[in-house]
Amino acid sequence: MKQSWKPGTVLYPLPAVLVSCGATPEEYNMLTVAWTGTVCTTPPMCYVSIRPERHSYGIIRRTGEFVINLTTRRLARATDWCGVRSGRDCDKFREMGLTPLPAEKVQAPIIAEAPVHIECRVRQVLPLGSHDLFLAEVVHVQVDDAYLDPATGRFCLEKADPIVYSHGEYFALGEALGHFGWSVRKKKRQER
Numbered sequence: 270m271k272q273s274w275k276p277g278t279v280l281y282p283l284p285a286v287l288v289s290c291g292a293t294p295e296e297y298n299m300l301t302v303a304w305t306g307t308v309c310t311t312p313p314m315c316y317v318s319i320r321p322e323r324h325s326y327g328i329i330r331r332t333g334e335f336v337i338n339l340t341t342r343r344l345a346r347a348t349d350w351c352g353v354r355s356g357r358d359c360d361k362f363r364e365m366g367l368t369p370l371p372a373e374k375v376q377a378p379i380i381a382e383a384p385v386h387i388e389c390r391v392r393q394v395l396p397l398g399s400h401d402l403f404l405a406e407v408v409h410v411q412v413d414d415a416y417l418d419p420a421t422g423r424f425c426l427e428k429a430d431p432i433v434y435s436h437g438e439y440f441a442l443g444e445a446l447g448h449f450g451w452s453v454r455k456k457k458r459q460e461r
Contacts (some may be wrong), residue, residue, distance in 0.1 A: 276457040282433035282440060285348050287383065288317055288339045289369065290328045292376040297369045299361050299380065299426040301352030303434040304400060305337060313407035315389065318400035324356040329403060333391040338383035342430040349439065374409040383428035386411040409413050 283303040291297040304318035315337065317401050319326045329335045341347045354361065362380075369378035372388045376394040379386040389405035416425050432439050 279436075282435035285340050285432050285434040285439055286317075287340055287344070287348060287351060287380055288319075288325065288329075288335050289338055289380055290325050290332065290335045292328075292332050292334075294369065294378075296328060297339075297362060297378050298325050298328060298356035299351050299367075300356070302337075302350050308404065314392070314405060315387065315407060316402050316404050318397065318402045320400050326401070329391065330394065332376060332391045334377045335389050335391075335403070335405070336372055336375065336377045336379050337387040337389060338380040339385040339387075339426070339429070340432050341384060342432055344382060344438055345432055348432065372409070373411065379411060381382055384413045384426060384431075 284305060286305055287299045288302045288305075289297065289299040300323060302317045302318070302319065306316060308314045308316055312412070314337060317337065318336065319329070325335075327331035328355050347367060350365060351361050354364070361367075367410075370381045372379050373388065375388045377388070379388075387407055388409040389403075390408050391403050391405045393404040395402040395404065405425060412424055413429070414426050418425055426446065427442065431442050434440075
């Protein structure tokens with residue numbers, strides 16, 4: 270039997286990311302975002318949805334730039350903390366012991382402790398209701414080479430122990446079930 274619920278945001282799990290912003294070290298800030306995702310391959314584009322009352326909203330709206338930093342089990346406490354505290358009241362980098370470093374293509378900083386940094390430039394802001402969607406072009410990506418397989422060059426994000434957000438809770442990702450296309454891949458013929 271199934272229950273009928275009122276319309277709501279039940280599309281879970283979602284990536285739990287730290288979005289860093291600011292044009293100068295004095296205004297550097299970060300906030301936790303779960304309303305984020307990929308929207309286009311060419312050009313590479315993604316989005317973040319942010320409530321207008323959030324401190325970082327004004328910074329991103331003014332600068333038109335931000336960095337999506339993927340999070341890990343090691344960053345779980347900071348991820349949660351940065352989602353419930355405001356940068357108006359504190360320096361989140363200092364409070365969480367995280368390191369802002371210069372990005373390659375945008376003024377917003379990267380978070381050194383994150384395994385992946387997706388540098389973004391806002392192309393459009395769409396007011397949607399409780400949140401505004403910042404549609405952005407990905408202008409640069411940095412990955413921590415600690416997660417590169419030395420033999421194949423493959424990026425092994427699973428070694429970073431990434432986390433996701435689901436219905437008010439954070440979860441570590443579990444076991445791999447297969448690679449893209451594994452369900453239709455033909456088995457190699459056995460030699461006779």
